[in-house]
Amino acid sequence: MPLVKLFGSILIIISTSLIGFYYGGKYTDRLSNLIYLEQCFKILETEIVYGANPLPEALTNVYKKGNKKVSFVFKEISDHLKANKNGDLFQSFYSVVGILRNSLSLKDEDIELFLSLGRVLGSSDRKDQEKNFNFLFKQISVLQREAKIEKDKNEKLYKNLGILSGITILIILL
Amino acid sequence: MDEKEIGIYEDVLEFISLGLSHILKRIPDTSKSKVEEIRLRYGAPLNIYISNSDYFVTEEGRLTTEASQGRIVGKKDIMETFQLISNYSVYAFEEEMKNGFITLKGGHRVGLGGKVLYGVNGIETIKDISSLNIRIAREKRGVSEKLIKFITDGPNKVYNTLIVSPPQCGKTTMLRDLIRILSNGDRLLGLRGMKVGVIDERFELAGVYNGMPQFDIGMRTDVLAGCNKRDGTIMLIRAMSPDVIAMDEIGSIHDVEAIHEAIKAGIRILATIHGDDLDDLISKRSLKILLEEKVFKRYIFLDNSKGVGTVKDIIDGNTFKSIYK
Structure with a gap:
């Protein structure tokens, strides 16, 4: 009987810790994905400002050159663009919002920044595109800083909370 | 043949916003193969040109001459079409937009109307696009075959030839086909193949388009695209040793200089110019010089009396007498 008790207690602690780690991990994910996203934007900027490659091609190149953990989003956009010939780039950007929120743990303000790129991308000459990118880089670094603060604050909190709530349940049950 | 022509038309529709291309897809097949221009103007009915006459297109895809029944083109149609034409990438067509048009895959050209912005180095870009043409x-392979015997003398010798016609009569098409055959x-x-330098x-x-000629211009042809005729001629002479140099739409005094340069180097010239007849050419100052010097040995006059690209006359440049028929 004590063996079953021990096994049950371990199971409870593991599962609550995992929940804690899952929520805490989201903050780490968001930060690292924002960093990867910035790298992808930098590649896209080079493709446009220096390479002058048309967008569908430029987006595919970002996918190939960037970190696949994030850059697959750009492939999705490129595919959407090629499949739907409705002449609306923003729609193609909008189509990946779900992925950004669920798979990349990005928050609403990050997604809004991403979408703002879809509004201006490709619609002007290279000089103007460069300006837009510079603006974008400034904003994304603000978001990264914020993500870092939140991560430092919350990651440990959630992880500890997970373990501690496991122990609390155990105490109550025993 | 007709099916290919319809195919070309439908390829072009790929670049037009869904709202309009649905309508344009419904026009009769017999018309599809003959469409020359599709014109989109903000706030005006959808307009197409078929065999030199213009029609409006209704919401149901019917052709009409009644302007009030035509589908009105909106800002959204123009914007979406422009996005598709520029492949969502205005920045990639900066240079071309300065010339007022964009070349599509397949060699089709889209003329732009809108607000022109000037920068330090002349025209910078076009904003607020309001009309698209x-x-x-349409490549017409073989249209110039019947002309070859008039402008060549032996297997690898071609006379300096000038093609003269009013706009929309097939000058460029004729020249392109001559280039291909030569x-x-x-x-x-x-005919033995000659090295042809094209100043486009x-x-x-x-x-x-993307560095690849979209028309068949022959296997011994080198193209300088976007280059002016004077610089192009000198570049070709220096680097490409062409037998023939072909150029479109001559007229300025610089073009005459270019032709002189080429002749000095023993290169033959194929060129086109806007005009109706010999008198019309004489009235152009720069051309008068070339006429007096008898630079061109053959003048080919085109009109559209029996369809686009009808050869009206061919004149010998030395005697100024007709040698056609």
Whole structure:
């Protein structure tokens, strides 16, 4: 009987810790994905400002050159663009919002920044595109800083909370 | 043949916003193969040109001459079409937009109307696009075959030739086909292939898209796209040793200089010019010089009396007498 008790207690602690780690991990994910996203934007900027490659091609190149953990989003956009010939780039950007929120743990303000790129991308000459990118880089670094603060604050909190709530349940049950 | 022409039309529709291309897809097949221009103007009915006459297109895809029944083109149609034409990438067409048009895959050209912005180095870009003119390029292979015997003398000698016609009568198409035949050579016509240098100042002759000519201009042809005729001639002479230099739409005094340069180097010239007849040419100052010097040995006059590209006359440049028929 004590063996079953021990096994049950371990199971409870593991599962609550995992929940804690899952929520805490989201903050780490968001930060690292924002960093990867910035790298992808930098590649896209080079493709446009220096390479002058048309967008569908430029987006595919970002996918190939960037970190696949994030850059697959750009492939999705490129595919959407090629499949739907409705002449609306923003729609193609909008189509990946779900992925950004669920798979990349990005928050609403990050997604809004991403979408703002879809509004201006490709619609002007290279000089103007460069300006837009510079603006974008400034904003994304603000978001990264914020993500870092939140991560430092919350990651440990959630992880500890997970373990501690496991122990609390155990105490109550025993 | 007709099916291919319809195919070309439908390829062009790929670049037009869904709202309009649905309508344009419904026009009769017999018309599809003959569409020359599709014109989109903000706030005006959808307009297409078929065999030199214009029609409006109704919401149901019917052709009409009644303007009030035509589908009105909105801002959204123009914007979406422009996005598709520029492949969502205005920045990639900066240089071309300065010339007022964009070349599509297939060599079709889209003329742009809107607000022109000036920068330090002349025209910078076009903003607020308000009209689009999509000119469907149709390659007419073999239209110039019957002309070859008039402008060549032996298997690898071609006379300096000037093609003269009013706009929309097939000058460029004729020149392009001549380039192809001269460059490839033709055993039946007893022609050996020649090295042809093409100066394609307005991107019309070769229709270069992404570095690749979209028209068949022959296998011994080198293209300088976007280059002016004077610089182009000198570059070709220096580097490409052409037998023939072809250029579209001559007229300025610089073009005459270019032709003189080429002649000095023993290169033959094929060129086109706007005009109706010999008198019209004499009235152009720069051309008068060339006429007096008897630079061109053959003048080919085109009109559209029996369809686009009808050869009206061919005149010998020495005697100024007709040698056609």
